[in-house]
Amino acid sequence: MAQRIGYLTRVEKFSACHRLHSPHLTDEENLNTYTKCNNPNGHGHNYRVEVTLRGPISPTDGMVMNINDLKKYMNIAIMDTMDHKHLDKDVPYFKNIVSTTENVAIYIFDSLSELLPNPKLLYEVKIYETDNNIVFYRGE
Ligand SMILES: Nc1nc2c(c(=O)[nH]1)N=C([C@H](O)[C@H](O)COP(=O)(O)OP(=O)(O)OP(=O)(O)O)CN2
Numbered sequence: 001m002a003q004r005i006g007y008l009t010r011v012e013k014f015s016a017c018h019r020l021h022s023p024h025l026t027d028e029e030n031l032n033t034y035t036k037c038n039n040p041n042g043h044g045h046n047y048r049v050e051v052t053l054r055g056p057i058s059p060t061d062g063m064v065m066n067i068n069d070l071k072k073y074m075n076i077a078i079m080d081t082m083d084h085k086h087l088d089k090d091v092p093y094f095k096n097i098v099s100t101t102e103n104v105a106i107y108i109f110d111s112l113s114e115l116l117p118n119p120k121l122l123y124e125v126k127i128y129e130t131d132n133n134i135v136f137y138r139g140e
């Protein structure tokens with residue numbers, strides 16, 4: 001029988017604060033660009049992250065990957081580094097990279113790529129910054 005391809009998604013939620021402020025813009029340009037999100041003291045979000053793997057469903061164990069293992073990798077890449085943190089101050093990656101949801105998605109994608117035994121399985125990182133603001137990144 002042909003190989004069956006499955007998509008496996010696991011969700012994690014984390015809380016963090018940040019300030020949108022680009023080192024490539026002046027203070028005035030930052031304020032004009034990010035408006036209230038440029039507030040010097042920051043603001044917070046309850047982020048929802050959906051990580052999707054795409055790969056063959058093993059005829060032996062019936063899984064794309066054991067969810068217990070995916071949970072472990074997501075805890076390292078997401079929860080340990082970002083939950084209850086100030087993204088710009090506590091996560092070195094965002095020292096000079098503005099912490100937009102697009103860049104948070106790239107950060108998570110790249111972190112998971114380094115942790116997964118087979119990074120080719122990583123299909124998509126989707127983030128809900130709010131109920132209305134949603135970004136997905138597929139490693140392109
Ligand atoms: N392309 C992006 N634009 C913006 C981002 C981003 O990550 N990528 N982020 C923000 C801010 O972080 C801001 O916190 C967004 O909040 P807000 O506009 O208040 O979003 P809500 O959907 O919750 O609020 P509504 O008032 O209901 O629109 C800004 N831009």
Ligand SMILES: [Zn+2]
Pocket residue numbers: 018037043044045
């Ligand atoms: Zn924000």
